Amino acid sequence: MQLDLSVLLPHADVLWRGAFLSAEVCVLAIVGSTVLGALIAIARTASSRWLRALAYAYVDLFRNVPFLVQLFFLYYGLPEIGIYIDAFTTGVVALSISGGAFASDAIRSGILAIEPGILEAAEVSGLPRRVIFTRIVLPIALRTSVRPLGSVLVNLILTSSILSAITLNELTGTGRIVASDTFRPFEVYAVLLVAYAALTWAVSAGVNLLHRRLNRGMAQDVA
Amino acid sequence: MRYTEFTSYDLILLAQGLGVSVGLFLATSAIGLALGTLWAVARFYRVPVLSQALTLLAELLKNSPVLVQLFLVFFGLPAFARINVTPVEAALITLSLNTAAFVFVIAVSGIEAVGRDQIEAARVFGLTRWQVLRRVVGPQAVAFGIGPLIALLVNQLQVTSLISVIGITDLTKVGNILNLRTLKPFVVWSVVGLLYYGAAKLVAHLGARLETRLRAYNSWRGL
Amino acid sequence: MLTVENVRKVFGAATVLGGVDLAIRPGEVVSVLGTSGSGKSTLIRCINGLERLDGGRITVDGFDVSKPKELAEARKRSGTVFQLFNLYPHMTAVENVMLAPVEVLKRPRLEAEAKAREILASVGLAPRADAYPAQLSGGQRQRVGLARALAMEPRYLLLDEVTSALDPEMTAEVLAILAELAKTGTTMLFVTHEIEFARRISDRIVFLDAGRLLVDLPAAEFFSPAGGLANPRIAQFLSKMHRD
Numbered sequence: 290m291q292l293d294l295s296v297l298l299p300h301a302d303v304l305w306r307g308a309f310l311s312a313e314v315c316v317l318a319i320v321g322s323t324v325l326g327a328l329i330a331i332a333r334t335a336s337s338r339w340l341r342a343l344a345y346a347y348v349d350l351f352r353n354v355p356f357l358v359q360l361f362f363l364y365y366g367l368p369e370i371g372i373y374i375d376a377f378t379t380g381v382v383a384l385s386i387s388g389g390a391f392a393s394d395a396i397r398s399g400i401l402a403i404e405p406g407i408l409e410a411a412e413v414s415g416l417p418r419r420v421i422f423t424r425i426v427l428p429i430a431l432r433t434s435v436r437p438l439g440s441v442l443v444n445l446i447l448t449s450s451i452l453s454a455i456t457l458n459e460l461t462g463t464g465r466i467v468a469s470d471t472f473r474p475f476e477v478y479a480v481l482l483v484a485y486a487a488l489t490w491a492v493s494a495g496v497n498l499l500h501r502r503l504n505r506g507m508a509q510d511v512a
Numbered sequence: 513m514r515y516t517e518f519t520s521y522d523l524i525l526l527a528q529g530l531g532v533s534v535g536l537f538l539a540t541s542a543i544g545l546a547l548g549t550l551w552a553v554a555r556f557y558r559v560p561v562l563s564q565a566l567t568l569l570a571e572l573l574k575n576s577p578v579l580v581q582l583f584l585v586f587f588g589l590p591a592f593a594r595i596n597v598t599p600v601e602a603a604l605i606t607l608s609l610n611t612a613a614f615v616f617v618i619a620v621s622g623i624e625a626v627g628r629d630q631i632e633a634a635r636v637f638g639l640t641r642w643q644v645l646r647r648v649v650g651p652q653a654v655a656f657g658i659g660p661l662i663a664l665l666v667n668q669l670q671v672t673s674l675i676s677v678i679g680i681t682d683l684t685k686v687g688n689i690l691n692l693r694t695l696k697p698f699v700v701w702s703v704v705g706l707l708y709y710g711a712a713k714l715v716a717h718l719g720a721r722l723e724t725r726l727r728a729y730n731s732w733r734g735l
Numbered sequence: 736m737l738t739v740e741n742v743r744k745v746f747g748a749a750t751v752l753g754g755v756d757l758a759i760r761p762g763e764v765v766s767v768l769g770t771s772g773s774g775k776s777t778l779i780r781c782i783n784g785l786e787r788l789d790g791g792r793i794t795v796d797g798f799d800v801s802k803p804k805e806l807a808e809a810r811k812r813s814g815t816v817f818q819l820f821n822l823y824p825h826m827t828a829v830e831n832v833m834l835a836p837v838e839v840l841k842r843p844r845l846e847a848e849a850k851a852r853e854i855l856a857s858v859g860l861a862p863r864a865d866a867y868p869a870q871l872s873g874g875q876r877q878r879v880g881l882a883r884a885l886a887m888e889p890r891y892l893l894l895d896e897v898t899s900a901l902d903p904e905m906t907a908e909v910l911a912i913l914a915e916l917a918k919t920g921t922t923m924l925f926v927t928h929e930i931e932f933a934r935r936i937s938d939r940i941v942f943l944d945a946g947r948l949l950v951d952l953p954a955a956e957f958f959s960p961a962g963g964l965a966n967p968r969i970a971q972f973l974s975k976m977h978r979d
Binding site: 292350353354355356357358359361362365366369443447448449450451453454461464465468472473474475476477478479481482483485486489490 | 571572575576577578579580581583584587588589591592666669670671672673674676677684687688691697698701702704705708709712713716
């Protein structure tokens with residue numbers, strides 16, 4: 290059988306919409322992951338041992354259980370306790386929780402890399418703890434963790450394909466539909482493969498640019 | 513009569529599912545390790561065309577969703593090449609290749625971590641490239657890469673959950689079966705999650721022990 | 736008034752401060768001299784609350800630094816300048832200087848910014864006010880650090896070896912500014928290695944040795960043979976420093 294990509298053309302529209310849905314999910318999820326990751330990272334570097342242990346348990350749990358299982362847990366479990374949300378929202382929540390675990394690692398490294406003297410200067414000038422976190426710790430930590438957070442985003446993009454298992458018609462989900470419509474699964478999935486790879490490559494390049502731009506003023510100094 | 517409660521037989525189901533998951537994990541890890549190392553060796557020998565092609569393939573596999581790779585092999589290959597592919601065969605092929613791609617990258621960075629000067633010195637002493645690889649570069653590259661390798665394997669264990677989507681009765685599929693029957697998602701998915709967690713921790717623990725043994729073997733014990 | 740009463744600080748098995756007494760009146764300029772490890776920096780870190788006391792009491796205008804609520808008040812009245820500058824790397828000089836006035840003293844942003852630029856101008860940094868710390872020289876960074884401390888209008892300025900990380904040229908420029916400041920009647924507590932500078936601008940000099948305060952004398956007396964130099968440890972210290 291010959292490779293015939295032209296059969297996909299009439300379905301290009303549908304596939305684009307699927308891709309767009311994937312993008313929507315991922316954008317929301319990276320925001321959710323960063324927020325959650327920042328909170329967990331703060332908890333993991335807190336002075337309270339109890340808080341540190343709790344945060345570590347969260348990260349440990351969500352890194353050692355398959356995402357599909359986490360997804361099913363939410364998708365089938367939430368209706369049981371009366372929470373009825375659609376597949377899209379469930380997907381975003383699941384991705385944010387899972388992504389948050391990985392993001393917290395990245396942000397935690399960023400926090401630990403801050404020179405303690407800077408925090409002392411902030412403390413001594415009377416700045417309240419909340420302000421120190423929001424104006425000093427997080428801005429610095431996030432700037433240095435842009436690259437690791439970028440790889441969390443790449444991971445999210447790849448993981449989002451699993452949302453097709455809960456009938457969300459993102460890119461992979463629509464791919465399945467188109468494959469069964471055209472009877473050309475090889476072409477469909479081959480194109481999808483390259484599309485995802487190209488997308489993650491573009492995101493990595495973008496993240497690198499962002500890293501350089503954000504850290505402009507903070508270039509490593511020379512004596 | 514419909515059995516909506518849990519029975520002791522369910523424990524056997526879970527054990528079987530876990531067995532399938534672990535079995536496929538072990539098989540694909542072994543093949544992936546072997547394959548990925550071979551790829552890295554090909555690159556070490558700078559085999560023309562093949563090294564570049566393999567690097568490109570590895571990038572593609574690393575940066576696209578495993579689910580799409582699975583669909584490509586399970587649905588796409590039969591349609592394209594007119595061959596029959598069973599779910600297990602598809603899983604073996606896909607996961608082995610996917611693991612191999614990541615092993616390739618880890619092996620390459622492990623090999624490159626060994627200083628150029630060592631390789632040059634060895635060559636000047638008359639060792640063939642194979643001897644250099646086996647005696648000088650190999651052991652050090654392994655010691656260097658064992659950490660990331662263990663982390664990779666733990667991750668690949670999670671990835672096996674995706675084979676449930678193409679119909680293999682692994683631990684996740686058993687979870688689906690039990691969920692559908694008992695309609696108790698919290699219990700079912702918690703148990704499934706815990707089993708995966710335990711398996712992951714076991715792999716991590718064994719890996720850590722292997723790592724310390726390897727490091728002890730490699731460390732300089734003095735004159 | 737800044738009082739230090741019988742202060743003790745222990746790090747593990749080492750007693751870094753073993754019962755130090757000191758009183759600083761408003762308007763005084765006091766220098767703390769001593770060898771490395773004598774506890775000089777620890778003393779400042781106890782006053783601004785970065786280290787907790789293991790004994791004794793420190794009060795700033797009556798506020799006890801060991802009590803959290805009073806520590807906040809004490810910190811409003813004192814400003815610290817650090818040896819390693821400790822500027823916020825992601826903020827410009829102006830932003831560094833105006834952060835605390837806006838967040839702690841609740842000043843309006845525009846007013847705080849204008850004031851910040853004024854202070855930066857007074858330390859000679861008007862053209863570099865919008866630069867990031869990474870783009871400034873060591874001497875310039877320390878001047879920003881000074882401006883940052885001054886922006887809070889502190890009653891007591893604590894200076895912890897502020898020129899030790901600078902080369903001679905930058906040291907001179909920072910010391911010149913500090914000398915000016917001393918003349919304006921700002922209360923200053925210096926921990927420093929710059930003996931000549933201390934002699935020039937201090938009202939009093941205090942000598943710490945192995946966590947104990949050996950002498951507390953007016954500057955002129957400290958350097959006189961009958962006063963400070965009568966103490967063998969001090970004589971030894973001064974002769975060593977002069978030789979370098």
